[in-house]
Amino acid sequence: MSTTTIRLTEELKARIARVAERNGTTPHGFILGALEEKVDEAERRRGFIDEAEHRWQGFLNDGQVYAWEDMRDYLARRARGESPALPAKKTFGHEP
Structure with missing residues (x-):
């Protein structure tokens, strides 16, 4: 595992420490969890x-x-547990 240095304000450091303690973890563990959540969110x-x-x-x-x-009919049927065929696509802007 590599080491990365981040600079935190004293206020943020204290907030992290309080939240980590309330959540039964260490500030280090809390920061790692927060980073993992943020990376997951960015990837999604x-x-x-x-x-x-x-x-x-x-x-x-x-x-x-x-x-x-x-599509609305298709989704309603799927929600009822049916297995309908996907509707046919149409050319945008042209009536059938």
Whole structure:
């Protein structure tokens, strides 16, 4: 395990110590946990953004979308435990 130095204000250091004690851990353990949570959050957010960008590119490439009415029905059926087929995609901006 490597060592990294961070500079904390005295106020933040005291707050961390109080919270860590109340949570039954050490300041070091609390800081490690907080960093892990923040990294997990950043990775999830990046994954979400990457997926959104991928889907946006797919839309730009083919202009195909699911009509909200069809998707709403599909999701309602899934929520009831059914296994419906995914609705057909439609070209954006064109009525069937």
